[in-house]
Amino acid sequence: MSAATPLPFLHFALPDIGEEEIAEVVDTLRSGWVTTGPKARRFETDFAQFLGDSGLHCLAVNSATAGLHLALEALGIGPGDEVITTTHTFTATAEVVRYMGADVRLVDVDPVTLNIDVAAVEQAITPRTRAIIPVHYAGLAVDMPALLALARRRGLKVVEDAAHALPTTVQGQLVGTLDSDATVFSFYANKTMTTGEGGMLVTRNADIASRAKVMRLHGISRDAFDRFSAKVPSWYYEIVAPGFKYNLTDIAAALGLHQLRRAHAFAKIRVGLAQAYREALADLPLILPADAPAGESHAWHLYVVRLAPQATCSRDSVIEHLYQEGIGCSVHYVPLHLQPYWRDRYALKPTMFPHSQAAYEAMISLPLYTRMTLDDVHRVAKALRQALAR
Numbered sequence: 001m002s003a004a005t006p007l008p009f010l011h012f013a014l015p016d017i018g019e020e021e022i023a024e025v026v027d028t029l030r031s032g033w034v035t036t037g038p039k040a041r042r043f044e045t046d047f048a049q050f051l052g053d054s055g056l057h058c059l060a061v062n063s064a065t066a067g068l069h070l071a072l073e074a075l076g077i078g079p080g081d082e083v084i085t086t087t088h089t090f091t092a093t094a095e096v097v098r099y100m101g102a103d104v105r106l107v108d109v110d111p112v113t114l115n116i117d118v119a120a121v122e123q124a125i126t127p128r129t130r131a132i133i134p135v136h137y138a139g140l141a142v143d144m145p146a147l148l149a150l151a152r153r154r155g156l157k158v159v160e161d162a163a164h165a166l167p168t169t170v171q172g173q174l175v176g177t178l179d180s181d182a183t184v185f186s187f188y189a190n191k192t193m194t195t196g197e198g199g200m201l202v203t204r205n206a207d208i209a210s211r212a213k214v215m216r217l218h219g220i221s222r223d224a225f226d227r228f229s230a231k232v233p234s235w236y237y238e239i240v241a242p243g244f245k246y247n248l249t250d251i252a253a254a255l256g257l258h259q260l261r262r263a264h265a266f267a268k269i270r271v272g273l274a275q276a277y278r279e280a281l282a283d284l285p286l287i288l289p290a291d292a293p294a295g296e297s298h299a300w301h302l303y304v305v306r307l308a309p310q311a312t313c314s315r316d317s318v319i320e321h322l323y324q325e326g327i328g329c330s331v332h333y334v335p336l337h338l339q340p341y342w343r344d345r346y347a348l349k350p351t352m353f354p355h356s357q358a359a360y361e362a363m364i365s366l367p368l369y370t371r372m373t374l375d376d377v378h379r380v381a382k383a384l385r386q387a388l389a390r
């Protein structure tokens with residue numbers, strides 16, 4: 001590369017917003033209905049259709065964090081309860097448990113998939129355990145048949161953090177349609193589809209759905225006045241609980257309507273980029289991310305490589321070299337057991353989470369998003385090859 005024509009910075013992640021999304025947002029703005037209205041409702045209907053299961057309730061919310069909070073609230077999780085989740089996740093997965101005054105039991109991951117270790121979950125169950133929050137890390141499904149069987153056997157609730165998992169399958173079934181109590185997707189800017197900020201709470205349990213619907217908007221009960229709808233004036237409403245402000249705006253839903261239509265096309269591009277990385281990096285001293293079992297879909301929200309034991313440079317020096325080459329990278333995640341709040345509250349030590357700790361120390365998240373080209377992949381591979389040769 002000549003110094004006169006430096007390549008543009010290759011961002012770690014970028015949203016893929018098309019003209020249809022833009023036109024739909026403009027239409028929303030012109031319509032005068034900028035908060036929750038017909039487009040948010042249509043987004044929910046379309047999402048249920050995307051999942052292809054008429055038994056599902058889909059509730060649009062303004063973040064996945066909000067959706068996870070609503071799910072735990074609807075399940076009645078509270079003080080004295082424990083909820084088990086993976087240490088190898090974003091803090092949102094666990095913080096919602098603390099919102100409810102319950103306690104978090106973090107467990108280690110499987111060293112190959114970096115997904116929650118179901119055997120470790122079983123060992124962490126106590127008489128106080130009420131629920132499990134699996135995270136489909138990077139877009140690869142957790143061993144849900146084993147986890148759901150364990151939950152059923154021990155009478156535990158399951159709320160899937162599916163922030164990375166659109167579209168991910170388990171035994172041919174899309175995440176969102178499994179037999180868990182609730183599943184929550186994220187439409188944050190860097191996820192596989194985006195509404196800027198947003199999320200979707202999915203459940204087949206009508207009680208969870210109706211409670212979450214009330215708590216999503218200030219504890220205003222529709223059912224309370226639907227019963228008298230003929231007599232009740234339009235300005236009347238009833239508050240049945242101190243609810244939250246978690247509704248999705250129509251401006252955001254306008255983006256979601258078109259992003260969802262493109263979700264399968266997006267997924268195809270991501271699969272192609274992941275395949276290109278696998279081929280381009282095959283001979284380097286790297287542990288490449290686990291693929292989905294044959295016939296299953298991996299959403300490839302993240303492409304996380306780990307330095308192999310024979311690599312002679314440090315993880316940090318590789319990231320620094322990539323940055324010098326104009327390539328953005330990240331680390332997913334600094335595990336929760338190292339974060340001051342979680343570490344100190346539960347007296348956590350790295351030795352309690354050997355697989356997550358080892359993965360964290362060796363891992364680099366490479367750029368992977370639909371606006372990337374195969375040339376971009378080869379540029380990243382070349383820079384990685386240089387860094388690893390140093």
Ligand SMILES: *Cc1c(COP(=O)(O)O)cnc(C)c1O
Pocket residue numbers: 062063064065066089090092093135161163164185186187188197198199
């Ligand atoms: C992004 C993310 C969340 C939070 O999503 P928001 O929509 O930003 O609230 C939760 N869990 C995981 C694993 C995530 O990656």
